[in-house]
Amino acid sequence: MNQYIVLRVVSRLLIPVILIFALYVQFHGEYSPGGGFQAGIMFTAAFVVYSLLFGLEEVQRAFPPVAAHVLSAGGALLYIAVGYATMLLGGNFLEYKVLLPNDQAGETFGIIVIELGVGITVAAVALSLYYSFAGRFVDREAGD
Amino acid sequence: MAVGRRRWVIEALIDIVLLTLLATVGIGIVVIRNLLAVTMLSGIYSLIVAVLFVLMDAVDVALTEAAVGAGIMVILMLGTIALTTREERVHGTGHNLLAFVVVLITGAALIYATLDMPGFGDPEAPAHTHLSPRFTQDSPEEIGIPNMVTSVLASYRGIDTLGEVIVIFAAAVGVLLVLGGGAVRRRRPPTDADDPAGEGRR
Structure with missing residues (x-):
């Protein structure tokens, strides 16, 4: 796709905006629509756009498949870790208010952390899925 | 009015x-x-x-x-x-009468079921009389964040959401097992002989 100079320039401008917007949706989810699920998908969308224009190999150099696989599990583990942390602090599983002295602050803190876990897992899973499909395509195109 | x-x-x-x-x-x-x-x-x-x-x-x-x-x-x-x-x-052009009847009956049953549903936005609907008032009235006080959807999703239904995350992860594992990880194999550096136009790299 080297010949599409307009697409390349516009996407170079857009990709940082997409990434920032994904982070905004992620960390502003307590005040506005959004949260980990939506943010994760948007974050991946930026990588997908980049890969469509500059090739899968380029993207995989920035975000290797192994990292995506590890992070898919990592986000879920972060979520579960919060659950165990609340249990160690004397609450029930995922009872966030024991995390901080103030009940409300504890709840908010817990929600931010688990939303981060959700976002990491969703982004990494979506990227892994994309790699799985696109990787086979590249293999087949290489044709040997 | x-x-x-x-x-x-x-x-x-x-x-x-x-x-x-x-x-x-x-x-x-x-x-x-x-x-x-x-x-x-x-x-x-x-x-x-x-x-x-x-x-x-x-x-x-x-x-x-x-x-x-x-x-x-x-x-x-x-x-x-x-x-x-x-x-x-396209698998054959013959129409399957049995399938048509099954679809018709299922569709009719579903439409019949919608007649029992409460009207759109009805304040007396069961969905609005059971847990919703509790969430809408107490969640800003209890959780301290304005977006009630996030409160319900991440706090009241925290274990539910954990289940969703695990399902997503499991789906990824399934796809990876079937399709492979998709890592672009580091090919030997292309020589002019086998890839003159550089078309192997997209």
Whole structure:
């Protein structure tokens, strides 16, 4: 796709905006629509756009498949870790208010952390899925 | 009162237009045999559904629908089409009467079931009388964040959401087991002899 100079320039401008917007949706989810699920998908969308224009190999150099696989599990583990942390602090599983002295602050803190876990897992899973499909395509195109 | 009614009429008109579009796109998906077109239509379908969710003030769901349904799903479907085929194969032209009857009965049953549903926005609907008041009234006090959807999703239904995350992870594991990780293999540096135009790298 080297010949599409307009697409390349516009996407170079857009990709940082997409990434920032994904982070905004992620960390502003307590005040506005959004949260980990939506943010994760948007974050991946930026990588997908980049890969469509500059090739899968380029993207995989920035975000290797192994990292995506590890992070898919990592986000879920972060979520579960919060659950165990609340249990160690004397609450029930995922009872966030024991995390901080103030009940409300504890709840908010817990929600931010688990939303981060959700976002990491969703982004990494979506990227892994994309790699799985696109990787086979590249293999087949290489044709040997 | 008049203003309220005018607003109601406008919303009803928008709903009718969008639902008509939705039905048209749905029929198009069933009829069209070109899978590329069907994929694009399914993305459009998701966008229309997202707009309908916005009209129902379900902005969080709308955001998800737009991002997943119109974004990543279309990409993955395009990937599948690139790997398989672009035209849907037609299996025979004979119409299956039994299947038609089953579909007709199921559809009639579903439509009959909607008659028992409470009206749209009915304050007496069971969904609005049981847990919803508790969440809407107490969650700003209890959780301390304004977006109640996040409160319910992440705190009251925390274990539920954990389950969803695990399901997503399990789905990824399944795909990885079937399709492989998709790492682009580091090929030996291309020599001029076997890849003169550099076409092996996209």
